[in-house]
Amino acid sequence: MQLDDVDLALLEALRADGRVSYEGLGTLVGLSRTAARARVQRMLELGIVRVEAIVHPVVRGYTTFAHLSVHTDGACVQTLAARIASFDNAPFVSVVAGRPSLIAEVRTGDLGEMETAIASVRDLDGVVGVDTLLYTDVVKDSHLPLGGPHAFEEFDLDAVDLKLLDLLRQDARTPYADLAEGVGLSRAATRARMLRLLADNVVVVKGLVSPTAVGIDQMCGFQVQLERRGDDVAEIVAKLETVDFMARTIGRCDLVGTMISRSAAEISGALDGIRMLDGVRSVEAWWHLALVKERYSPPLTRA
Incomplete structure (x- = not known):
């Protein structure tokens, strides 16, 4: 579907407020309520946008997050990715090109539960290793303002x-x-x-736009190792337009994140910019080949 300026304006409004009324949308773009509703319904049906109520993970008792790099051997990566995607506490799963075969984010209530969750992934047939990064602070997230576990509070x-x-x-x-x-x-x-x-940020209601629908078809993961003087790097990197998500981590690196863009050249330039920052020791990146799961609104009752 070819999107015009009116469609793009409607998408931007839904991204800001997923519950904005059709009358409000129509007023914003100069259409009647009926015409605005028809356009939005068409984009919803085509999967160009979906409107989600993203509940803060602490409501489900999730305060511990981890980034898993899963290494496989002699197994269908898509099948393994689908198995991991079936876990309620894995909101993000993607097949990638790089040292790991796939990437996943896992959320649990504490470190003990995280250990069990990682073991469940490691025990899958075809998995030969799992590298784990624990988040200490979510610096940037286009879906939900999380902050670090230290910032979580009971609602x-x-x-x-x-x-x-x-x-x-x-x-x-x-x-x-x-x-x-x-x-x-x-x-x-x-x-x-x-x-x-x-x-109170218990829930955020927003339109999640399919990146490919607006010409964004490049998705890259990256990790950064810092020198001792690299304390300000996270804030600088988070301000880059291409960076969609970034967290401070404990493990093999200090920062892990995701970039999205309309071109590989733009991502390459952004990565080079990070490498040249004072305080950066090294940067490693991987390309996302197939986004298997990105769902941040699971049932509120934990399995």
Whole structure:
């Protein structure tokens, strides 16, 4: 589907607020409510955008995150990736070109659970090794402002809040009237709860645009080792337009992240820029070949 300027403006509005009304979208781009709704519905049906209610992982008790580089031998990588993608606590899985065969992010409640989760991956037939990086701080994330585990705090949520979050997870654009009926409150009370959950960053509702739909078809992972004087590097790298995600880590490197771009040349230039930063010891990168899973709204009840 060829997107015009109106479509791109609608996508940008949904990225900022996934629950913006069709009337508000129409006013923004100069269309009627009906015309705006038709355009958005078409893009939803074609998979150009999906609107998700991304619940903060701490609601499910997840405060420990890790980046896994999975090495395989004599196995179908796509099959292994699908197996790992079936884990509820693995929101991101991708087949890559580089030293590992695939990359995954895993989230657990503590280090003990993380050890068990990593063992579950390592025990899969065809896996010969798993290199693990533990996140100490999420510096940049286009999906959800996380911060480090030290920044996580328990949210004071009751059964009604959890029901509301589950309804939003199933359909992030559910009208307030339907949400109110689902949780047994008035529309005004339901809206007030929703605004509180949004203000407290318990949930973020946004449109997740398919990168290829807007010409972004290059995706690259990278890791950075720092010198002792490299304390400011993370903030500099996070400000790069190509960087979509980056975390401080413990393990074989100090930073791990993801770049997205319309061209390999742009990513190559960004990587060279990082290599030349004062305080950087080394940079290693890998190309994402097939994004198997990117789903940040699993069921709220942990398996």
